[in-house]
Amino acid sequence: MYLSVLKKVTIGLLMFTASSFSCLAQDLIASQAPTDRRVRSVDSVALQRLLDMQTYEHEADIYDSWDNTKAHPYASELIPDSFRIDLRGFVMPTPSTKVTSRYGYRPSFRRMHKGLDIKVFVGDTIVSAFDGKVRVVRYDAGGYGYYVVVRHNNGLETIYGHLSKQLVVANQEVKAGEPIGLGGNTGRSFGAHLHFETRLLGAAINPELLFDFPAQDVTGNYFTFYKADYLPTVSTSGRKGSSRMASSSARKGGSRYYKVRKGDTLSSISKKLGISISTLCSNNNLKRNSTIRPKQILRY
Numbered sequence: 001m002y003l004s005v006l007k008k009v010t011i012g013l014l015m016f017t018a019s020s021f022s023c024l025a026q027d028l029i030a031s032q033a034p035t036d037r038r039v040r041s042v043d044s045v046a047l048q049r050l051l052d053m054q055t056y057e058h059e060a061d062i063y064d065s066w067d068n069t070k071a072h073p074y075a076s077e078l079i080p081d082s083f084r085i086d087l088r089g090f091v092m093p094t095p096s097t098k099v100t101s102r103y104g105y106r107p108s109f110r111r112m113h114k115g116l117d118i119k120v121f122v123g124d125t126i127v128s129a130f131d132g133k134v135r136v137v138r139y140d141a142g143g144y145g146y147y148v149v150v151r152h153n154n155g156l157e158t159i160y161g162h163l164s165k166q167l168v169v170a171n172q173e174v175k176a177g178e179p180i181g182l183g184g185n186t187g188r189s190f191g192a193h194l195h196f197e198t199r200l201l202g203a204a205i206n207p208e209l210l211f212d213f214p215a216q217d218v219t220g221n222y223f224t225f226y227k228a229d230y231l232p233t234v235s236t237s238g239r240k241g242s243s244r245m246a247s248s249s250a251r252k253g254g255s256r257y258y259k260v261r262k263g264d265t266l267s268s269i270s271k272k273l274g275i276s277i278s279t280l281c282s283n284n285n286l287k288r289n290s291t292i293r294p295k296q297i298l299r300y
């Protein structure tokens with residue numbers, strides 16, 4: 001889209017400069033060099049603007065709320081059907097390689113364990129896994145204890161629980177590897193450890209699918225999240241959208257995301273995005289007669 005605008009700007013400028021030169025009855029060949037330079041300089045300004053835009057428009061745009069008080073403020077219906085998470089630029093939250101409890105159902109507690117427990121000692125430094133912004137710094141006596149939630153530029157949110165001390169404040173920007181807290185044994189914890197969660201719009205992802213603690217590495221450069229793997233099917237009827245009908249599309253290496261607005265239909269969206277309804281449907285596991293809801297996120 002930006003490239004076609006760029007092309008139009010360039011063509012327009014070429015036409016403008018050519019006609020102004022011919023009006024002056026100048027030798028077009030002699031004026032070719034300055035024209036070229038002029039077009040090139042406009043190109044680089046427009047390109048720089050394009051690059052700046054991409055710097056600020058990142059995957060975290062899939063979120064439309066910023067809540068400093070709750071670890072889990074999201075409605076499951078906002079979760080995209082699939083989403084590619086860029087894991088490059090990671091730093092392991094702790095150098096500890098010892099996983100003491102895995103993600104999954106715990107029969108003894110009759111509940112899901114939605115994170116990974118890693119052995120750390122009280123006072124061990126815990127760092128942010130990626131660049132991002134601290135969303136929550138709170139205390140949860142019956143659960144996380146002292147915990148920190150960071151929203152990352154790659155769309156992921158990470159939670160660090162049972163800390164003995166929090167070293168950041170809400171709304172603080174952090175870099176990957178920046179200390180955010182110290183290991184501890186607070187909240188629902190029996191023995192010092194780090195409880196580490198990785199979530200996308202609230203959907204818990206097994207951290208071991210992303211991070212290999214024994215190897216101190218990520219599992220790959222990218223991880224593709226599929227909603228179907230993580231949540232029961234979400235009803236497509238019921239719930240009316242809230243009054244905030246924000247719509248946005250976020251650019252993401254190869255894929256873009258569109259947030260459904262009130263009144264949108266698959267047909268109107270496909271026209272707006274310039275793609276066919278069948279492509280839109282196949283990208284999002286939809287049928288032509290599927291109901292779409294405001295704030296739902298579609299990939300295209």
Ligand SMILES: [Zn+2]
Binds near residue numbers: 117
């Ligand atoms: Zn845990």
